[in-house]
Amino acid sequence: MHDISLTPAAVFAQAGPVVKTVLVLLLAASILSWVWIVEAVVAFMRLSAALRRSRDGDEATILATVSAAGAAARDALPRGTSEADRRAKVVDTMTRAARDLILKAEAGLPNLAIVSSVAPFVGLFGTVWGIMTSFAGIAEARDTSLAVVAPGIAEALAATAWGLAAAIPASIGYNRIGALFNRTAIALDDFVQAEAERLIGADLERASARSR
Template sequence: MDYNTLSPLAMFLNAGPVGKAVMALLLLASIWTWVLIVEGVVAVTRITKSARSARQGGDVGVLAPVAEAGREAFALDLPDETIGDKRARIADHMSRAAREFLTKAEGGLPNLAVISSVAPFVGLFGTVWGIMTSFASIAQSQDTSLAVVAPGIAEALAATAYGLAAAIPASVGYNRIGAAFARVGQQVAHYIEDESLLMCSGHQSRPRRDREAA
């Protein structure tokens, strides 16, 4: 087998069946990681843009379910309810809708956490298997030369590299996108506070496309 090249494809092709299975699994995990990262970045960008637009009196965009929950709560009149109570009830309804919306939007984060924590151990399994292959080759050939152990060692290090390639982006993406969603949550909370106050102040004529459509 030719181990003169360090390209990922060559390392995969030169690995044994178990090594190939480990590398293929880690490659799929790496691709999935980048898909989740892109989805998370797009979601954060869209929500941030919608929250900023909503607070400025523009289109609520993807926050339409939150705005709809506020309108439904505002339309409900309860006996002996003060303006303060109604405002709190509207904010509560909108906050619950916002929590459900944000939970769905950040659905990929737990998967990134799983990949970042599991991928190194999967790579470690490939590493251990490659080293075991090297010892088995020594036992079969009764030779301890580098040519005998090199294939197994190369397979072991390749599995480690594949594991890190999947784990590092997943870990960075989980922490960065998680922090971004926390900031977005604060923006949405400010929007809910402003909107509930506006509804109860009697200025329902605020120019906004979602209300005109309603």
């Protein structure tokens, strides 16, 4: 009887070319998923820190681009624009700028969704192929002993396990980080409203000072 090792490296070395390809794809998907998760968490922490600092009056954060967009929109409006129209334009411009920040921060989340939904099926393909390899080994050796079927079964189980190992973190990351960014988007909307009030208020004060 052949010695069959079930360590990941040994299973990979004993697998056929098709299952090896499946395992490499799943390993790459798993590594990329963790990269996207780390990037999204770092981006979320930066946005959260910027929102906290903005509440303390610190304007030197990544949210400065949102404030600058609102100020530019306010200054570009023609004289005589009503306060309501001025506020609406500033809020709309700042909302788009804030949305761009969110979209950039969560750029990897759609990829996590793809990995979480596709990886199990890729693993399933490897599973089916491994089982087919076992049946082919039985037919070739005309023997149903464990030594004949074990390599193909090991391939099949490894493909299933690697598919789940790639899909589960991606699924958890997509759902949990997505929820965090949803809350951040609400906080950014509050920031936009407060900053718009500040910009419009400063504009009205300047206009009042000029009229004196």
